[in-house]
Amino acid sequence: MQPDQMSVVLTGACGGIGNLLARQLAARGASLFLCGRDETVLAALQQELQAKASAGQVIDARALDLTDDAQVDAWLVSIEQTRQPINVLVNNAGICKFEMFDRLGDSDIEQMMSLNSIVPMKLTRRLLPQLKRQPAARVVNIASTFGAIGFPGYSVYSASKYAIRGFSQALTRELSDTRVRIGCILPRATRTAINSERVVEMNRRLNVAMDSPEQVAAAVLKFICSERAELALGWPEKLLVRLNSVFPTLIGNAISKKLPLIKQYAS
Ligand SMILES: NC(=O)c1ccc[n+]([C@@H]2O[C@H](COP(=O)([O-])OP(=O)(O)OC[C@H]3O[C@@H](n4cnc5c(N)ncnc54)[C@H](OP(=O)(O)O)[C@@H]3O)[C@@H](O)[C@H]2O)c1
Incomplete structure (x- = not known):
């Protein structure tokens, strides 16, 4: 499917990856239903994209907390009322707290699992009847390299991304007799606000490359x-993602050698 045939629901549009994805989709003619938490950033983005949009291209944005079911319901109802046939869902919003596991609180665990795993599942379930009615439809979940490689300091984040990856794989198979195609993409470290200065410095010392x-x-x-x-x-x-699935001890031993440095940055 080409972008000018898409009506996209995209979460996390205020953030580093989501904001640029919204711009790239809009520039190629996609209609967009965006959400994020920052009302000012979202309003400015909507205004800017709307000003460049072509006739019939819808650019809509709503500030909300995705972990609040009532707010999400109201958003989805408002999208339905536009009668725009949604054929793409991109579950991009996410949070990450880099910290050794015993220093995380229950609320950190709940927030990461909720936003990174449960929210995308609920949004997919809510939009699926509509997606199934379209001639072609796509759901893309943004996971992470850490959804395929468990890494110290990222235990709960990894768990949340493994969850969304497992969900994506099972749903791909479950919907293989429909026109809905599920995808899961695993970015590596990227220079956005989700990574603190401490993480950027650790990545530099670990020789972990960061994408723009x-x-x-x-x-x-x-x-x-x-x-x-x-x-x-x-x-x-x-390659590491594949190696870790076949030889986890090999990759585990290599990562364990870096543990003292990782601990230095996590505390
Ligand atoms: N950057 C990386 O190194 C990296 C690597 C692999 C995968 N990823 C994944 O890529 C996706 C995008 O991350 P990013 O790097 O662009 O991070 P980011 O710049 O921090 O953006 C995260 C987005 O999620 C939104 N968000 C957070 N909590 C929310 C909530 N409760 N309700 C609604 N929206 C909420 C944020 O909204 P506000 O800004 O308005 O709070 C923001 O738009 C995430 O799923 C992340 O896990 C990132």
Whole structure:
């Protein structure tokens, strides 16, 4: 499917990857239903994209907390009322707290699991009847390299991204006799606000490359247009994801050697 044939529900449009993805989709003619939490940023983005939109291209934005079911329901009802046939859902909003597990609180665990795993499942379930009615439809979940490689300091984040990846794989198979194509993309470290200065410095010392949000948004856009089920971004991350699934002890031993440095930045 090409962007000018898409009506996209995109979460996390105020953030690094989501904001650029919204811009790239809008520039290629997609209608957009955006959400984020920052009302001012969203309003400015909507105004800017609307000013450049072509006739019939809808650009809509709503500030809300995705973990509040009532707010999400009201948003989805308002989208339904536009009668725009939604054929793409991109579950991009996410949070990450880099910290050793015993320093996380219950609320950190609940927030990461809720926003990164449960919210995308609920949104997919809510939109699925509509997606199934379209001639072609796509759901793209933004996971992470850490959804395929468990990494110290990211235990709960990894769990939340493994969850959305497992959900995506099972749903891909469950919907294989429909016109809805599910995809899960695994970006590697990216220079956005989700990573603190401490994480950026640790990545530098670990020789972990960080992509620009522009690069990742472009890769996500290409992935949305495809029918692929899964894609890991970056080299050597693509290889490490495969190696970790076959030889987890090998990758685990290599990561454990870096534990003292990781602990230094997590505390
Ligand atoms: N950056 C990386 O290194 C990296 C690597 C792999 C995967 N990812 C994944 O890529 C996706 C985008 O991340 P990013 O790097 O662009 O991070 P980001 O800049 O922090 O953006 C996150 C977005 O999620 C929104 N959000 C957070 N909590 C929300 C809530 N309760 N309700 C509604 N929206 C909420 C934020 O809205 P506000 O800004 O308005 O709060 C923001 O728009 C995430 O799923 C992340 O896990 C990122």
